[in-house]
Amino acid sequence: MDSSRSKMRLLSLGALFLSTSSALPNGLYSRQVDDAPEYTVLGCFVDTGSRVLPSKVISTHDMTAEKCAANCRGYDYFGTQWSSECYCGSNKPTDAAPASECNMPCSGNPDETCGAGMRLNVYEFDRACDSDTEEPPVVISGFEYKGCYTDNVPQRVLGGITVAQHDMTLEKCAATCTAGGYAFFGVEYGTECFCGTSLDAASTKVSEGECSMTCMGNHSQQCGGPNRLNIYEKPNPVGAGSNLESVGDFHYASCWTDKVDDRSLKAVDWRTDDMTVEKCADRCSEFSYFGLEYSRECYCGNELTGQAAPEKDCAMLCVGAPGQWCGGPDRMNLYTKATSTSVTTSAEVTTPVETETDTPTITPEPETTTAPTEPETTTSDIPVSTTELPSSTESSTTTTQGPELTTITDCPPTPTYNGNPEYCYVSGGLPAACRQLASTTLNSRSVGPSMSACKSALTRYGMPTNPAATACFPTTALPAVPSSALARSVADSVYACLHAPTASIICQSDSACATNTYTVGQVPSPTPSTGVDLLKGDGGFEDGTLGDWVLGPSTHLVSTTISNARPKSGSGGLLMRYLNVNGGGNSLTYNLPVVPGQQYRFSLSFQHTNPSSATSLYLYVYPDILQTSFTEAQLNGAPANAWGTREITFTAKASWVQLVLNVGGNVGATNDVYIDDITFVRLT
Structure with missing residues (x-):
């Protein structure tokens, strides 16, 4: 489980094992149906650690097959397990077990069996009986609803712009994608919006029940699910973007890889909200290369690193010219003055270019491009892009014998966590x-x-x-x-x-080598795993919300707000006000996945206003149970109105962590504690 994957959503127990109200993380709600559809008993089946029915898991003290059926409406199959658990899915389990192995009575009806340890009583819905009760899709003006589809990580099936808002609605996503010139939009995980000019062939249409999360801004609308998109398409879209064959002294080369911590073109980093190919070409006229990335970014240079990438990876339209391609996350549309671009079989290349002009020294702007983060195949009934986007130049490596191939074998230096099981501890690292x-x-x-x-x-x-x-x-x-x-x-x-x-509770590691064959020049560029802030901006509170941080209940003891009074950077920060209640305190928590055995740092900046108040600021990391020392946590020893830092560096003993920051006190007057720039970074 590499830290770059973003987006493995790690839910609290109360969010993952939903009660009958089906509360999902961050206030999302899944709609419930009181009357369960008809179903057929399939028998007893073996479950696995990765779950044969992986969706919409609930556990309740009154479980029955009927209650589980109501929870799983919209899926094809459901199963009960361990007396009180319910699992849903769209793929039929195949590993049958003897009926005698499903021997636990249901918690809601002792005359019914509800599986056993890793055994499921499985049922199949009668779709003919249920089809007339499915709710019609929400109508969005100018778009047709296409269904629930799978998404991919890190290269999304809708490759255009991406936004995430805590008040997301279908109308907001449609407006965003329409303004950007995109024909498709999709909503995911309640808050996320993706745009594209086409839907990637890797996306598969699945049951509507797998898009069961409601939109945060309108709970009557569906907004996908984990790795699931509700897809909408314009019925008569205008043509997609294109690459200019030439512009000034430059001609188009290909889609090209980039890295946020090691740019492929390093001389100039320029960003603007009216970016076009012509503007970037003009800015880079004294250089040998320029590239456009993430709709609004322009990079120049005389030296080029990286390698060619599939054209479909560069699927974001320029903000200043929606008919032009402007790269994608960690991908740039590359233009060159050279007649060809030399590419070798190495994973990363450097191509020096001689020029007759001096290279001006320009300091890149201190910004980064972040790739939105969350795998499945087959076919879709939506027209999809199955070939690369048109390129104005032919590859310099073509031969009459077909494309040149290179084989790369990657062997990890030490045994590495292989992602199984998803929630686990290292050996010797149990609680x-x-x-x-x-x-x-x-x-x-x-x-x-x-x-x-x-x-x-x-x-x-x-x-x-x-x-x-x-x-x-x-x-x-x-x-x-x-x-x-x-x-x-x-x-x-x-x-x-x-x-x-x-x-299935100890993390599994292996050191097996992986061998893959690629077309020369299309070797995937690894995403940086170290030095990247895994909170994805949630530590800056710039959008005026707590993001994925979960606030504790004791707001009457310590009030918590987003404030623009004293940000350390940006325009907003966190204000936790201790209200002078003896022993009072409150916390914020954040759960996320990590790689077991690797080193991480949890840090933040803070300042406070009243050194005479007996107030403390603690950081905790669970399940390792690490915390700020008592002496360091006391704010009456820290200068007032001056920024300080708190941090914990540790080696992960599980595949996930819970980060906690706590402000409390023992009387001595109120105290305003300002917190900003919270980061969580993998160090090894």
């Missing part, structure tokens, strides 16, 4: 309560409480319930004071079970 089971100090009186604490810890901080791991614990209560031998035996058994592969 402290679980590690206590292996302690030599464990005795007959403490074994019972230690097992209870361990079981509880495995579902804290956003870690979803893992039935296989839960099954490691004895179902029969131990005696109040078991013998020392029994206590030791049970503790050792539970601890060993939690580390077994079948428990």
Whole structure:
């Protein structure tokens, strides 16, 4: 799980295992249907750690097949498991199990069975009975609704501009994409809007139930889901963008890779909200190359690094000329004065170019291009782009024998986390309560409480319930004071079970080499994994909201607002006001995925107004349970009205983290604590 992937959404337990109200993260809501459609019993099936029915998971104390059917309406299949859990999906499970292995009574009806540990009672909806009750799509003027489609990461299936707003509606997304000159728009995960001139062939139409999140700005509208888009298309779109065959002394070369931390063209970095190919060419007239990126960015240089990329990756239109292509995320439309562009088989090349003019020294503007971040194939019933966009020049590497190929073998230097299971701990890095089971100090009186604490810890901080791991614990209560031998035996058994592969709670690593063959010049450029802020701007509060930060309930003790009074950078920051209540405090939390075994830094800038107030500012990192020291946290030792920093550097022991910042106090007058520029960066 590389940190560049953005967007693995890590939900809190209450968000992932929804109650019957189906509350989703950040206030999103999934519409419920009281009457369940008809369905057919398929039998007992084996589940896996990655879930054979992976969608819209809920757990409730009154689970029945009928309740699960109502939750999964819009999907093709649903299944009940572990007495109280419900899973939905559009692919039929294939690994059948004996009926006797689904032997747990449903929590809402003991006469019904609801699977067992990693066993599902599976049902199939009768679509003929359910089709007449599906809600019609919302009508958006000028667009036709096409359905629910899969998305890809990092190269989106709609390659144009992307926006994310916490008050997203279908109308807002349609207006954004129309203004940019795009024929398609799609909404995803309640808040995200994607535009494009075509839909990539990698996108697949799926069941409407997989687009079950509502729009944050209008809960009566659907706005996709995780990696799922509600797609709309203009019925008679005007032609897509094009590359100019030539402009001034330049001619078009190809779509080209770029990196935010190592630009392919380094001499000039210029951005404007009326960018066109002609304007960039004029700005770069004294250089050998120029490239356009992310709709509004222009880069110049005499030295070129990187390599050619598929033309479809450059699918963003210029903001100043919607008929022209202006690159994409980490992709530029490259123009050159040379008659050809030399490309070798190396993953990254440097092409020096001799010129007769001096190269002026221009300092690049301190900005970066960020690629929006969240894989599936087959065909779509929407017209899609299946070939590369037209290029004005032919490749310099063409031969009569077909394209030249290069084979690259990539071997990680050390065993690397392979992404399985999604939620896991490193070996030896289980929660402290679980590690206590292996302690030599464990005795007959403490074994019972230690097992209870361990079981509880495995579902804290956003870690979803893992039935296989839960099954490691004895179902029969131990005696109040078991013998020392029994206590030791049970503790050792539970601890060993939690580390077994079948428990699916220990992160899996491998060092297998990957060999791939590419067309010369089209070797994918790796996305930087270190030095990138993984909060994606959520630490700056520039949009006037808390973003993905979740505010604690104690606002009567510490009020929290977004303020433009004292930002350290940008136009906004966080103001947490301690209200002089003894022992009062409140927190903000943020969950996100990480790579186990890698080093990270969580940091922020702060200032406060009243040094006589006994106020503290703590940072915490869970599940590692790291925190700011008591002495460092006290603000009465920090100068007033001056920016300081707090940070924690750590090595991740799980595949996810929960970041927490807490402001509290013990009387001594109110204190305004300003917080800005929160970052979370991978260091190794």
